[in-house]
Amino acid sequence: MTIYSIMPMELVFEGIHQERGPYVSVQVGDVRLQLEAVSPGIGRIVRLLDGPLDAYLRPELTPGTMVAYGPTTP
Template sequence: MIHYTVLPMEVVMEGIDKMEATSVEIVMNGIMMQVQPLNSTQATIVRIMSCDPQNYLNPRYSPGSIIEFQPVG
């Protein structure tokens, strides 16, 4: 991505080193996906990482969908 601005690079990138990665990778029904946890049993799908094109066509696993899962522990 190219970002054109008159601001100095220090201003544009300020605070980027303090950002936390809130997404985690899980496997659900054999599909690896990146999710953002909402609470201990729910998460929002950020993206799926699968080699099977049928997984991308399943509306249950579309980005933004909220899923229920059981934490492993």
């Protein structure tokens, strides 16, 4: 991979080795989401794991959006 940037390498790669999470997998309707837990019951969408193709175009499911979720039962 080649990166062309006028920014110093330290800024470009800042935080690359930091571990993020914890992640939660949640089913919302017909879409399975991966959320980063921000606080109890609230998460930030990291990515869509599974769902119909048109779900990827829904603005309320874009990565970075905050959503409320309930406790999951196995």
